[in-house]
Amino acid sequence: MKRTFLVVFLLAALLASCAPVDLSASIPTYDTGVDPTVWTTVPAGNFLAGQEARPTTIDYDYQIMVTDVTVSQYLDFLNAALADGTLKVSGDQIVGLYPGDKFQGTKHELEINAGDYVIVPIQDPASRFTFDGSRFAAISGWENHPMTNVSWFGAWSYCGYYSFQLPSELEWEKAARGSTDDRPFPWGYEIARNNANFYASRDPFEDMSTFGSRTSPVGFYNSNTYDGYSTLNSVSPYGLYDMAGNVWQWVGDILPGFSDRFMHGGSKDTYDMDLRIWVRNSAPPMYYSPSVGFRCVRNP
């Protein structure tokens, strides 16, 4: 009897794990009221960097996007860059030219020479756009979500196309933390489920029994209530949204002898501990994922 129960339990568990995931399941649509085209200025000065809160100075002003680059914004770039030949279709990918990194031959270092590299995959079912062979269009409902499934090359190309840059780790961290204290999260010292989109945060976009976590529209956590779901105002001291959770954000630093690129901020798929400002993730620059996006910085 006991053995039968165990076998039945294991078989049922196995069958449940094979359930298909509907990646095109409908998504609630909300206007967050946050304008993704807005930039904010981070003034030159001191701040506390890293887990140990080391006093650090950035001696120049810079501007940073208040939200992640959205699907709409990115598709505008893809359409423009494809039309003017900056990017091109190669198999099932959009590729673009990257001038390459200096190869140092360090252990585990990938050689990244000048050449075309993946910007976004075209056929990936987790992407939030369609491509008819000449133009990209957002899947309805996803327009104001952060652009995902974009490689570091794709993020770098977007910023460069408009004469922006990817933020350095320090620029990103200062923008997230502000200049006055050593807070671990952009809004303060503690995290609640309705502060950010993270794993099992019970936001309106996730269903942990089927497709799991999904992104939320940029600026969603702004103290508004959406269909009864109340969010906390989770802006950083400089007024940035989504600097913790939703999607990891590529940053621009390239370390000598290390081909990976860094990401910060945690994502919809990570536990709250990874949303702490100093936590780093990294991946090779051709990596893309439904939980990775980016934003840009520029000179004022």
Next chain:
Amino acid sequence: MQFIKDRFNYLFKSTKGLILVAIAMIAIETAIFGMLSGPMAELGVRDVIVRMLGMKLVEAEREGRIIILYHSIAMAVVAIESYMITSLLKMKEFYKQAVRVLITVGYILTMVFGMGFAYWGHNWVFHGLFITGLSLIFFAGVLLVIALWPWNKEYYQPDQAHARTRKGVDVERVAFFATALTTVLSSLFGAIPGSYYGNGFETFMAQDIIRLPEKTVMEYSVIGHLHIMLALIAIMITLIIGRWLNFKGILHKIAMPLMILGTIVLNLGVWGVATPLEPVAHMIIYVGATPAMLAALFLLIWEWGQLIREGTSHIQKPSFGQKISALVRDPLRFGPLWQMLFMNFTTSFVGIFMAVELDKIFRLWPALEERIELTGHWHALSAIIATIILLYYGDMIGLKGKLRNLYGWSIIVLSDIALAAVTVFEMKRLFISEATQQPLVNTLMLLMDFGLVLLLVLLAIVLIWRLFDLFKRKGRWTEEVENELSEEVKK
């Protein structure tokens, strides 16, 4: 008063009492602090526990808390192994008592005040007592090394069936000695960087820096330390199980020198990580790990052979089925070796596969995926060591009949289900994409929780039973007061 004195003497002076206390301490710590992470945090249990117990959790100190948490659990495990060694092997009474007193006071100080410091605000007296506890355990280790000195004629092995030198030196004792000595030396690879980083109030987890191309000597030292300490705890429990089962014969004679060679080379390799030998350190580690694992394999072959022979002695020509039935008839004797074999699927093979495919697969994944794999495989190894201890403990307290079967098989089946799920979870990116993984993740989480929670429930039942037993005048505990494990070695 006599009531308390008798129980105190059992719990803190007898081998089985000391082991029971340490198991209970680990179980309580695991039950409480296991509710602060993973699915328990997801379900909101963490927030309730934190509020209820008045914990003060500072986000920036999470890594420091975890380091103290697993050190305090590891110290109790080391204490259990030390109780077993001092009860199984001959040594002078002074050393036996000194080791036990120091390590008992040491791990309790480490656990109580370490966790108090880490989770309930920073009382620096508590931190001092935590360090005092660790230091006492270190001194206990030094005394254990002295006590195990194998070249004392008193400890020569007279039995030709056991591994021994021509002069009679007990090679198995040399293996215990080598493991204890290298454990004491390897602890320095954690203590020195621990002091260095602690002095600057910096903490980091090894898995978070593993990808960085530039690492300092201190960082390498921490990485080496955590790997070797777990490996040495595993080697020591293998030796202990071998002694309990009275491992002997030709396989013993081959296995023990291999174990000594493996232990020493493995240590040299891991220490080498923090020296200019770093580029070839992994190769030395493989060279060391191979003989150590072979020695464990010989123990398995020997014991399973014994089980089959004993179980089929009444049959003239046993069939394959009868042999298997004989092999698995006693889960407490079959289990420890099975768990060692199973460990290869959850830890060793995973680690080797990862090393071989590092550049082709794992370094193409994001660092967080690699982190899951790294933490998963050493959690699995730790859990397997714990189950081996629990299986031995089941035999130690004399479980018989149906209860023995239920206890033994529950530990084996539940832990193996959970650990198999952990292993699939770690490696899931090999066969499923991030976007479509949720149903699989849910199933794996369910299996992990099913296995681990029921295992903890089983442990809780055993501990409650033992607690009630303590209130009986002629309880089971009275039979365990005088017993030494050396008297219960299999004949």
